[in-house]
Amino acid sequence: MRRRASARVAGFALAGLLTLVLPGCSVSEDQEVELGRRNAEQVDAQLPVVRDPVASNYVQALGTSIARTTERSDLDWRFRIIDSRQVNAFALPGGFIYVNRGLIERAEGLDELAGVLAHEVGHVVLRHSVHQIEKQNKTGVAVELGCRLTNLCNSDVARAAIQVGGAALFARYSRHDEAEADSEAVRLVVNAGIDPTGIPTMFRRLLEERRTSPLGIEAFFASHPLEEDRIVATEHEIAAVPPSALRGLRRDDPSYQAFKAHLAWLPRAPEPEPNAVSP
Numbered sequence: 001m002r003r004r005a006s007a008r009v010a011g012f013a014l015a016g017l018l019t020l021v022l023p024g025c026s027v028s029e030d031q032e033v034e035l036g037r038r039n040a041e042q043v044d045a046q047l048p049v050v051r052d053p054v055a056s057n058y059v060q061a062l063g064t065s066i067a068r069t070t071e072r073s074d075l076d077w078r079f080r081i082i083d084s085r086q087v088n089a090f091a092l093p094g095g096f097i098y099v100n101r102g103l104i105e106r107a108e109g110l111d112e113l114a115g116v117l118a119h120e121v122g123h124v125v126l127r128h129s130v131h132q133i134e135k136q137n138k139t140g141v142a143v144e145l146g147c148r149l150t151n152l153c154n155s156d157v158a159r160a161a162i163q164v165g166g167a168a169l170f171a172r173y174s175r176h177d178e179a180e181a182d183s184e185a186v187r188l189v190v191n192a193g194i195d196p197t198g199i200p201t202m203f204r205r206l207l208e209e210r211r212t213s214p215l216g217i218e219a220f221f222a223s224h225p226l227e228e229d230r231i232v233a234t235e236h237e238i239a240a241v242p243p244s245a246l247r248g249l250r251r252d253d254p255s256y257q258a259f260k261a262h263l264a265w266l267p268r269a270p271e272p273e274p275n276a277v278s279p
C-alpha cells in the first residue's frame, strides 16, 4: 500500500533517485551528493530554513570545523537551521545537515550543539543512508526506500515532518548505526578541539525532557533511538580517550552564547497547525 502510494506520487526526487540507483547495486559519491543536493533543495523550499546570515553562518562555521577533520572533508558540507520549536536534527546523503532551532535552544553549551552536529556528520562519514539504499537496491525495493529516505515524494510529507518529528524525512537508522555515529561524534569533536562530554549531557537533557514534557521532542526520538544504554556507551567511549587529548578542550565560549542570544531575538516562523497536514 505504502509502496503503491509512493510510486503514484513519483515526482522530481523519486525520478531522480531511480535514475541514480537502479543501474547498479552501489552508489557512487557523485550519486550520493546528487541525491542529497536534490533533496536538500526540496527541504529548503518546503521547510522554514533560517535565512538570517549571522545565525546560519555560525552553524555553518561550527559544522564545518567538525566536518573538515573527517576523511570526507572534501564534501561540500552544508549546515542549516530549521525554524521549528521541535527538537530534531538530520543528515541527508552527501553532507547536507539540518538542525532545528528547538534543539539549539536546548543546547546550553557549545559542546552540546557540537555533539549533535558531529553525530549527524558521523552518519554521513559512515555513509549510513547510502548503505541502506544499497542494501535495499539489491532486493529491488529501492523505490520505496528512496521515498522513505528522502521523504520528499510529496510536499505534504515534508510539511508534516515538522509536526510528527521528521521521522519520515530521513533514514531511520538502526541502533547499530546510532552507536557508530555516537562513537564517531566523540572522535570528531575531540579532533575539532571541543569537549565530548557535551554529547552525553545533551542526551540526558533530552531523555529528561521526554520524561517530563514529551510533546516537543518525540520527533527526535522517533528517528534517533535513544536510551540510557546509548548514553552509557558514549561515556565509556569518552573514558577511553587519553586524558592528554581531553585537556584544554572547549565546553563553551562567548561566541556560542552570542549566537544563541541572536537566535532568541529572531522572529519565529509560524508553527504548523497540529491537524493541518496528515502524514
Ligand SMILES: [Zn+2]
Residues within 6 Å of the ligand: 119, 123, 173, 177, 178, 181, 223, 224
Ligand atoms: Zn543518528
